Amino acid sequence: MRLQLTARMRVAHIAPLYERVPPMLYGGTERVVSYLVEEQVRRGHQVTLFASGDSRTAADIVAAVPRALRLDAGHTDPLAPHVVELSQVFEHADEFDLIHSHVDYLAFPFSRLVGTPTVHTLHGRLDLPHLRPLMHHFADVPLVSISNAQRRPLQHLQLNWTATVHHGLPLGSYDLGPGDGHYIAFLGRIAPEKGPGLAIAAAKAAGMRLKIAAKVDPVDRPYFESEIQPLLDDPLIDYVGEIGDADKPRFLGEATALIFPIDWPEPFGLVVIEALACGTPVIARPCGSVPELITPGRTGFLADTLDEIVEALRGVDRLDRAQCRREAERRFSVERMVDDYDAVYESLATGAPLT
Amino acid sequence: MRLQLTARMRVAHIAPLYERVPPMLYGGTERVVSYLVEEQVRRGHQVTLFASGDSRTAADIVAAVPRALRLDAGHTDPLAPHVVELSQVFEHADEFDLIHSHVDYLAFPFSRLVGTPTVHTLHGRLDLPHLRPLMHHFADVPLVSISNAQRRPLQHLQLNWTATVHHGLPLGSYDLGPGDGHYIAFLGRIAPEKGPGLAIAAAKAAGMRLKIAAKVDPVDRPYFESEIQPLLDDPLIDYVGEIGDADKPRFLGEATALIFPIDWPEPFGLVVIEALACGTPVIARPCGSVPELITPGRTGFLADTLDEIVEALRGVDRLDRAQCRREAERRFSVERMVDDYDAVYESLATGAPLT
Numbered sequence: 001m002r003l004q005l006t007a008r009m010r011v012a013h014i015a016p017l018y019e020r021v022p023p024m025l026y027g028g029t030e031r032v033v034s035y036l037v038e039e040q041v042r043r044g045h046q047v048t049l050f051a052s053g054d055s056r057t058a059a060d061i062v063a064a065v066p067r068a069l070r071l072d073a074g075h076t077d078p079l080a081p082h083v084v085e086l087s088q089v090f091e092h093a094d095e096f097d098l099i100h101s102h103v104d105y106l107a108f109p110f111s112r113l114v115g116t117p118t119v120h121t122l123h124g125r126l127d128l129p130h131l132r133p134l135m136h137h138f139a140d141v142p143l144v145s146i147s148n149a150q151r152r153p154l155q156h157l158q159l160n161w162t163a164t165v166h167h168g169l170p171l172g173s174y175d176l177g178p179g180d181g182h183y184i185a186f187l188g189r190i191a192p193e194k195g196p197g198l199a200i201a202a203a204k205a206a207g208m209r210l211k212i213a214a215k216v217d218p219v220d221r222p223y224f225e226s227e228i229q230p231l232l233d234d235p236l237i238d239y240v241g242e243i244g245d246a247d248k249p250r251f252l253g254e255a256t257a258l259i260f261p262i263d264w265p266e267p268f269g270l271v272v273i274e275a276l277a278c279g280t281p282v283i284a285r286p287c288g289s290v291p292e293l294i295t296p297g298r299t300g301f302l303a304d305t306l307d308e309i310v311e312a313l314r315g316v317d318r319l320d321r322a323q324c325r326r327e328a329e330r331r332f333s334v335e336r337m338v339d340d341y342d343a344v345y346e347s348l349a350t351g352a353p354l355t
Numbered sequence: 356m357r358l359q360l361t362a363r364m365r366v367a368h369i370a371p372l373y374e375r376v377p378p379m380l381y382g383g384t385e386r387v388v389s390y391l392v393e394e395q396v397r398r399g400h401q402v403t404l405f406a407s408g409d410s411r412t413a414a415d416i417v418a419a420v421p422r423a424l425r426l427d428a429g430h431t432d433p434l435a436p437h438v439v440e441l442s443q444v445f446e447h448a449d450e451f452d453l454i455h456s457h458v459d460y461l462a463f464p465f466s467r468l469v470g471t472p473t474v475h476t477l478h479g480r481l482d483l484p485h486l487r488p489l490m491h492h493f494a495d496v497p498l499v500s501i502s503n504a505q506r507r508p509l510q511h512l513q514l515n516w517t518a519t520v521h522h523g524l525p526l527g528s529y530d531l532g533p534g535d536g537h538y539i540a541f542l543g544r545i546a547p548e549k550g551p552g553l554a555i556a557a558a559k560a561a562g563m564r565l566k567i568a569a570k571v572d573p574v575d576r577p578y579f580e581s582e583i584q585p586l587l588d589d590p591l592i593d594y595v596g597e598i599g600d601a602d603k604p605r606f607l608g609e610a611t612a613l614i615f616p617i618d619w620p621e622p623f624g625l626v627v628i629e630a631l632a633c634g635t636p637v638i639a640r641p642c643g644s645v646p647e648l649i650t651p652g653r654t655g656f657l658a659d660t661l662d663e664i665v666e667a668l669r670g671v672d673r674l675d676r677a678q679c680r681r682e683a684e685r686r687f688s689v690e691r692m693v694d695d696y697d698a699v700y701e702s703l704a705t706g707a708p709l710t
Contacts, residue, residue, distance in 0.1 A: 065488070079434070080460060080489045087464035087492065105435060109442035113468045133420070134435045137442065 008044075009345060013037055013059070014089055014101040015051040017081050020068040022056065025244075026189070026215065027070075028270050029123040032167050033102050039170075039338045048096070050089050062088055082106055090114055098345050105131070108138040117348040119144060119162060125267055127153035135159060142348055144341075147289030150267040163344050166292070167268055168337030169328070174277035176325040177253015183209040183238070184313065185255035185280070187248065187271050190216045190224045195261030195285065200231045201306055202259065206313040208236065210259070213251055215242035253278035257300070257316040260284035261309060269293060276328040279321035283312045293332075299324045363399075364700060368392055368414075369444055369456040370406040372436050375423040377411065380599075381544070381570065382425075383625050384478040387522050388457050394525075394693045403451070405444050417443055437461060445469055453700050460486070463493040472703040474499055474517060480622055482508035490514060497703055499696075502644030505622040518699050521647070522623055523692030524683070529632035531680040532608015538564040538593070539668065540610035540635070542603065542626050545571045545579045550616030550640065555586045556661055557614065561668040563591065565614070568606055570597035608633035612655070612671040615639035616664060624648060631655075631683040634676035638667045648687075654679045 013036070019027030022034035033049075034057070040047050041058040049055065053063030054071075064085035069078050086107055089099060093114035101107040101120045111118040121144040126135075135154055145151045145164045186199045196212065203210035212232075216224045232239050243251055252258060258275035265288035272282050272293045282300035284290045294300040298319065301312035330336075346352070368391070374382030377389035388404075389412065395402050396413045404410065408418030409426075419440035424433050441462055444454060448469035456462040456475045466473040476499040481490075490509055500506045500519045541554045551567065558565035567587075571579045587594050598606055607613060613630035620643035627648045630637050637655035639645045649655040653674065656667035685691075701707070 064492075076483065077485045080485050083460055083464055084489050084492045087467065090464065091467055105438055109438055109445065110464070110468070112442065112446055113465070128431065130432045130435050134439050137419075137439045 008046075009097045009349070010046045010048070010095065011040060011345070012048045012050060012089055012092075012096040012099045014085065014099070014103050014107060015049060015055070016103055017052045017065055017085060018068060018070045018078065019052070020054040020056070020071075021049060021051040023068070024071070025242075028268075029102055031270070032123075035168065035170055035334045036338060036341065039334045040341075043338065050085050064088060086110055097349060100341075100345075105134055105138070108134075108141050111138075111141045117345075118142065119344060119348055121146065121165070122150065123267070125265060126150055127265055132157070144344060146268040147292050149265060149289045149292060152265070162347065163340060165337060165340040165344070166332065167270060167273065168332050168334040169273060169277050170334050171277055171329055171332075174249050174274065174328075175253065176279040176322060177249070177255075179254065179256055179280060179321050181211075181254030181256070183211045183255055184283075185252055185258045185275070186210060186212045186214060187243075187251065187258065187275075188214050189220070190214045190228055191220045192223055192227075193262060193264035195263050196228050197231065198261040198263075198306065198309065199259045200228070200234075200237055202261070202309040202313060203236055204234060205306065205310045208256070208313055210237050211251070211255070212237070212239045213241070213243040213247075214239075248274065249278055252280050255280050257313065258282045258284075259309070259313075260290065262287050262290070264288065266290070273328060273332040276324045276332065279325040281316055281319040281321070281324050283309060283316060285309075295327065299327050363401075364452045364704070365401045365403070365450065366395060366700070367403045367405060367444055367447075367451040367454045369440065369454070369458050369462060370404060370410070371458050372407045372420055372440060373423060373425045373433065374407070375409040375411070375426075376404060376406040378423075379426070380597075383623075384457055386625070387478075390523065390525055390689045391693060391696065394689045395696075398693065405440050419443060441465055452704060455696075455700075460489055460493070463489075463496050466493075466496045473497065474699060474703055476501065476520070477505065478622070480620060481505055482620055487512070497699075499699060501623040502647050504620060504644045504647060507620070517702060518695060520692060520695040520699070521687065522625060522628065523687050523689040524628060524632050525689050526632055526684055526687075529604050529629065529683075530608065531634040531677060532604070532610075534609065534611055534635060534676050536566075536609030536611070538566045538610055539638075540607055540613045540630070541565060541567045541569060542598075542606065542613065542630075543569050544575070545569045545583055546575045547578055547582075548617060548619035550618050551583050552586065553616040553618075553661065553664065554614045555583070555589075555592055557616070557664040557668060558591055559589065560661065560665045563611070563668055565592050566606070566610070567592070567594045568596070568598040568602075569594075603629060604633055607635050610635050612668065613637045613639075614664070614668075615645065617642050617645070619643065621645070628683060628687040631679045631687065634680040636671055636674040636676070636679050638664060638671060640664075650682065654682050 015021050015033045019030040021030045023030045037049050037059050047059035049057050049059040050062050052068040053066040065081045090110040093116040096116050099118040119142045142160050142162045148164050190196050252275050268289045275282050286302040296302050303309040303312040370376050370388045374385040376385045378385045392414050402414035404412050404414040405417050407423040408421040420436045445465040448471040454473040474497045497515050497517050503519050545551050607630050623644045627637050641657040651657050658664040658667040
């Protein structure tokens with residue numbers, strides 16, 4: 001019943017314009033939108049993707065800008081093209097059965113002005129004080145969180161959370177890796193909140209090799225040079241710079257473990273489930289969404305302090321890599337994500353509560 | 356006929372939330388909105404002002420934030436409260452005969468989603484490249500420019516300009532001043548585009564006293580310290596710091612002339628018409644709206660180079676101060692401004708073209 005109903009749906013997705021869909025480089029939101037859209041098209045939804053014109057998709061595309069903003073150095077005001085994008089979507093609201101926004105609160109007021117059901121997946125952190133009065137004002141707007149932890153800062157407001165939908169990956173793009181590279185992997189960005197210094201200290205204390213594949217944003221360059229670069233001159237530490245999406249599965253799959261020593265309430269750690277998809281267990285600080293993604297003692301360890309992380313590193317080869325991969329297949333596939341969204345859409349389109 | 360129709364109108368004004376209406380300090384847009392709203396209330400319009408909660412008005416007020424954002428250091432994201440404000444306005448669109456926005460392009464997409472006619476007075480500069488695709492997209496949205504010069508960067512786009520409405524002042528708050536202070540006045544901000552260095556050079560070359568009443572924003576502090584402060588150590592130059600609204604009429608009214616040597620396309624120089632309201636002629640570089648505000652040889656001089664400005668300073672006492680005041684009364688009163696907007700509203704409400 002559900003599949004028949006939702007298969008006929010005309011869905012509009014509103015993607016951020018910062019990166020193309022999928023992104024050339026870093027850009028978690030645009031990547032997840034891409035996975036979602038392509039799987040929905042495959043299932044027979046009639047999908048229109050509002051995104052930058054250089055996006056690659058099997059859906060129909062409507063582009064407020066020809067190229068992703070982050071690649072267009074001349075763009076000084078990212079708000080203007082998003083305002084155009086929202087206009088493009090909501091003027092044609094009656095051509096869609098459902099509108100699914102990924103541009104955070106900017107789309108909220110339009111929700112109330114059109115008859116088409118809309119749902120907003122919030123991709124960012126919600127612990128910023130200026131968001132509280134805004135969220136209170138839009139208490140009726142249907143929301144999806146990407147982790148339960150993401151909602152925590154707003155838990156005392158009565159909001160219209162329809163579901164938490166964890167991200168999913170196209171698991172065919174990741175294989176169960178051998179884990180025989182004899183290194184711990186650090187993947188992402190060099191920034192204080194990502195904990196690269198703690199990762200280095202833990203690897204040294206455990207006497208294990210650490211490979212750091214990470215970009216350094218201009219804003220984090222001083223931090224990198226003063227805090228991290230002095231720690232790299234050690235035979236155990238290998239800084240390999242930024243790597244592309246194509247190199248990630250191998251980088252993760254050959255690692256003994258992924259280390260994810262974050263120091264902020266990350267709403268969803270995409271790299272955590274990428275590691276699991278490669279069979280690689282994860283050692284992570286229990287911040288934000290992390291405890292929802294890792295099953296301690298099975299797919300990794302939660303470890304808070306340096307000592308705990310060192311202990312976890314020493315015990316990580318006891319974990320079963322095939323089990324990590326199976327958990328990714330069970331919990332973090334794009335098919336599961338799209339099933340979850342189908343249920344959200346159906347509930348919104350029919351007015352029935354989610355079961 | 357016009358007055359009878361418009362007297363019955365229910366008008367919503369959308370003010371920026373950066374300053375209260377009227378502003379405590381600097382804030383041209385919020386000040387003009389205040390003049391407009393109070394005169395419309397006086398004429399019997401039923402006006403609702405969407406603005407910060409500390410605003411002072413005879414209109415009904417709906418506040419997205421209790422205090423103006425610029426006074427609220429904790430506010431890191433000015434976009435969020437404006438999104439709430441737009442939601443507050445446009446959800447209740449059917450309770451108004453006309454919606455008048457002063458928050459620039461952010462309100463454009465809502466224009467197309469509601470049945471109530473809306474008009475957008477653009478208060479900012481329009482010569483920024485990212486605005487062109489946006490304005491093209493919103494070519495049908497009814498716009499008001501605050502000077503003809505303001506439109507120039509977009510003159511090759513077919514936009515829906517309904518009128519240029521020059522700002523007006525409550526002239527009862529300004530008297531024809533004596534002009535006997537034996538100084539030239541510079542009033543506003545210390546910033547490169549305002550030309551304080553040129554003003555100082557011209558005063559020195561003309562052998563005339565210059566009084567500078569201006570604030571220094573944090574962003575302009577290095578410019579002030581390196582470029583301007585070294586020029587102040589001269590008996591002809593008197594830097595008096597920032598002055599409040601209450602002190603402005605006297606500061607302007609005792610001056611021989613206002614010097615306005617701007618180096619940017621200012622969409623409307625409010626201080627120019629304030630000077631005229633005090634009977635004080637204006638010597639200005641012919642940038643942006645300036646040539647529309649000054650009648651050369653009658654209410655001031657247009658002067659481009661240092662030599663031309665010096666020549667103008669030497670000739671300025673030939674101009675008739677009473678004539679400057681009369682021109683302000685004829686062209687820059689709040690009553691004239693409200694008449695102009697009444698005509699715009701009537702045209703939008705009835706669909707008839709402006710005559």
